[in-house]
Amino acid sequence: MKRDSSIYSGVSLPALMLAVMATAFSAPAALAQGAPTDPLQTAPADPVATRAPASPTITISRIRVEGNERIDAASVTSYLPVQVGQTVNDVLIDESVKTLFRTELFSDVQIVLEGQEMVVSVVEAPIINQVVFEGNSALSKDKLRDEVTIRPRGIFTRARVQADVQRIIELYRRSGRISATVSPKIVELPQKRVDLIFEINEGVKTGVSNVNFVGNRAYSDNELAGVIVTRKSSWWKFFSSNDNYDPDRIDYDREQLRKFYTNRGYYDFRVVSAVAELTPDRKDFAITYTIDEGEKYNFGRVTVKTENDRLSAENLERMLPVQSGQLYESDLIEKAVEGLTYAAGQAGFAFVDVRPQDTGNPETRTVDVTFNVREGARVYIDKINVVGNARTLDRVIRREMLVSEGDAYNKALIERSRMFVGSLGFFKDVEITDKPTGQPDRTNIEVAITEQPTGELSFGAGFSSYEKFILDVGITERNFRGRGQNVRARVSWGSIQKNIDFSFTEPRFMGRDVSAGFDLFHSQLDYARYSGYQSESTGAAVRVGYNLNGFSVLRLRYNLRQDKLNYGTSFNCDDLLYSCGNGLTSSVGYTLSFDRRNDYMLPTRGWVVNLRQDFAGLGGDVSYIRSELEGSWYHGFRKDMILSVNGQVGNIAAWQGDSIRINDRFFKGGTTFRGFESAGIGPRDNSTTYALGGETYAIGTVELGIPNGLPEQYGLKTALFMDVGTLGGVDDRLKYCTSTQALAGQCAAGQRNANIVDDLSLRVVAGVTIRWKSPMGPIQFDISQIIRKEDYDKTETFRFSQSTQF
Secondary structure, eight states: OOOOTTSSTTOOHHHHHHHHHHOOBOOGGGSOTTOEEOGGGSBOSSOOOOOOOOOTTOBOOEEEEESOSSSOHHHHHHHOSOOTTOBOOHHHHHHHHHHHHHTTOEEEEEEEEETTEEEEEEEEOOEEEEEEEESOOSSOHHHHHHHOOOOTTSBOOHHHHHHHHHHHHHHHHHTTOTTOEEEEEEEEETTTEEEEEEEEEOOOOOEEEEEEEESOOSSOHHHHHTTSSOOOOOTTOSSOSSSBOOHHHHHHHHHHHHHHHHTTTBTTOEEEEEEEEEOTTSSEEEEEEEEEOOOBOEEEEEEEEESOTTSOHHHHHHTOSOOTTSBOOHHHHHHHHHHHHHHHHHTTOOOEEEEEEEEEETTTTEEEEEEEEEEOOOOEEEEEEEESOSSSOHHHHHTTOSOOTTSBOOHHHHHHHHHHHHHTSOEEEEEEEEEEOSSTTEEEEEEEEEEOOOEEEEEEEEEETTTEEEEEEEEEEEEETTTTEEEEEEEEEESSEEEEEEEEEESSGGGSSEEEEEEEEEEEEEETTTTSEEEEEEEEEEEEEEEOSSSEEEEEEEEEEEEEEEOTTSOOTTTTGGGOOOEEEEEEEEEEEEEOOSOSSSOSEEEEEEEEEEEEEEEESOOEEEEEEEEEEEEEEETTEEEEEEEEEEEEEEOTTOOOOGGGSBOOOTTSSTTBOTTOSSOEETTTTEEOOBSEEEEEEEEEEEOOSSOGGGOEEEEEEEEEEEEEOOOGGGGBOOHHHHHTTSSOTTSBOTTEEOOOOOEEEEEEEEEEEETTEEEEEEEEEEEEOOTTOOBOSEEEEEEEEO
C-alpha cells in the first residue's frame, strides 16, 4: 500500500484543525489512480455551482444526470427540489447544488442549463474499502474501531474524518497520553474506493508526580487523597488507571471534595483552584488543589411549605431525615427530597415538585432549609415507544411496564418499570426517557433497549475444594424465539454430584400474568464421605407463578420424585427403617416472595423475603411438611461498600406416623455455612464421624463489601462476613442403640447411644470472601476464622471454587 507520508505527518489536533480549515475538497476523479492523498485537502472551501444564467421563465423539459456510477440517475433527481415542468431560477439551482452536497454522496456537483434541459454533473464520493490503524500499541484496534464512526463500505466524507480524528485523540487523552497525534491518509483504489489510514503517534503517558492540597486544616493530605480518584503514579501500580493526568478526572475530583466536606458540616466549602503543572522533564504533572474549608454548620430551621391543602406540611415534616441542630449534610437534603416525593406519591399525588431552599447564617453557623412542595401539572402518557429491539418482541417488553398509554405519568412507576425490564436479563442497557409531544398535558415514553446475547452453549470445567473436578455441558436460551421463554438443558458431572436436567418456562402463560413451566431431572449424590450414603433421584415437576402486585409473587409447584439410597456396608437399612430413603415422594408446595429491593441485580437498598413450604404425603411413600423462611436486607454506603444482612430458618416435620429420611434432612456447611466442611455442623455419629443431618436450622449472615483499590473492570470484589447459626433436631429414635450397633458391641440395645450428638448449639464464624470474575470464569475464595464450634464439627479455614465456560 502506497501513501504520501509527507502529508500532515505527526500533526497534532490544533494543527490538524487549522489545516482542515485551510484546505479544499476536490473531486477524487482528479486524483491520480493509486496515488496517496490527504482527504482533508480535497474539498473546495465553498462549493458553488457552475451554471449558465437562468431565466425565471424557463421551464425545465428534461433533467440529465452525468458522472454517476454507483447511484442511478433517478435517485439523484429524487433529491433535487426541481422537477421536470417546473420553472427555475438562480435560487432554485443554487438550492439544488446545496441539497446534493448535503446528502454527502458526492464530492463535487455542477449544474448547467442547456436550453430547457438541466444538466447535473456529479462526482460520487468514494466508498471506504477498509479502515486501518497504524502505530497504536497502548489502545487495541478493536477499541479504536469502536470509537470511530467511519466503517468499511460507508461513504467517505471530510467531516467524518475530522470528527473521528478528534475522537481518537480524545480517547488517548483520557488514557493519559495528551501528546498523542493522529494523521489521516487515504489510498485511492479502483472503482471509486479508498483505504482510510489513521497513522497514530501515541506519545508518552503522562503520569502524576504528586498530589498536593493547600488550605486544608480539618483533614490531612492523606485523608483527602483517599477522597479523590486521581492517584500518584508509582511503578508498582500495574492495574491502576487513575494515576495519569486527565482534566475530566480533575473536575470529578473537585466535586468529590465538595461532597466530602459538605457532608461533614462545611456548608460554604469551595475549591478555589485545581492547577496541573508539567514537571521539568515533561513526563508528569503535579496537581495542586487549593481549598477554602470554611466553618462547620448545623441545620437551623427545617420547614415544609405546601400549596396543597390535602398534603399536610406537619405530616411531611415528621418524615424528614433532617432535624434542627443536626450537623449539616448535603446528602440529607437530597434524601429528604426523595422522601417527600415518595410520601406525596403514596398519598396519591404523583405530580409534585419538591424544591429545597437553603439559607446560610454565618453568625449562628446554621443553615435554614425550606422544602417547597408544589403540585405539578398533571401529565398523561400519550404513547409508549420501544426502540432497539431487533429480536425481542415488543409485547415481551411492554408487559413489564407498570404504566400504559393513557395513564397518568408517574415517575416512581416508570423507574420501577425500567428495573423490571432490566431484570429480564435480555438487555445490556435499558433507558426510559420522556419525549415531549407539544401538548403541555401529554408526553410520550421511549423505552430504549440494547439487546445482548441470551443464548448460551457452554462447556465448563473446574475444580473446587468441595467438588474436586467438575464437568458441565449445557445449552440455555433465556429469550427463546424472542418471546421471553426460558429453555435449558444441562449435564453436570462432579465427584460428589451428577445431574441431568431439562426445563422450560413460559413467563406469560396463555397471555396472562402467570408463569408456567416444567422440569425433568435425574441426579446422583455421593455423600459417603460426609454422611455414609449415596442417593439417586429421578423425577419431574410442574410449576406456576402469579404476580400478586409489583412487589410480591406467589409460586405453586408439584413434584414427583423416585429416590434410591445406598448405605454401603456400614449400615443395615432394616435397622434404620425410619431413616431409609428409598421410595416415591409426591409433594405440593408454594413460595411466597416479597421483594422491595431497589435493583434486582445489584441491590443497594431494600429487602426481600421468601417463604417456602412443601407438603409430601398426597400419594407416594413419604409424609412430611418442609418449611423455610429467608430474608435479606441491603444498605449501600457507596458503590463498593454494601452491607447485606441475611437470615434463614427451616424445619421439616413428619406426619401420618412417618419419619424423616436422611436425604430429606438439612445439611449445612461449605457454601451454606462458611468455615465448616460440607455437612460439617449438626447432629453426628461419633462412632463413624458421619453427619446425620438435622430437622431444624437457623443461620444468619452479615456481609460488608470493602474497597480493594482495584478498578471495577478487573471484576475483583472483597467483603467481610460473619456467619452465625445452628442445626439439629433429629428423630429421637436415632439416638438409641440399634440391633446392628448392639451386635457390634457399640452399645446395649434400646439404650441411649452416647455416640449420637445433637445439641442445637450456636456456631460463629468470621472471615473474608474474595470474588473474582476472571478470564477463566468466576472464582471465589473464603478465608474463615472459627469463633465458636463443637468438638465434633468438621471445620475448614479456606475454601475456593472455580468454573469456566468456553
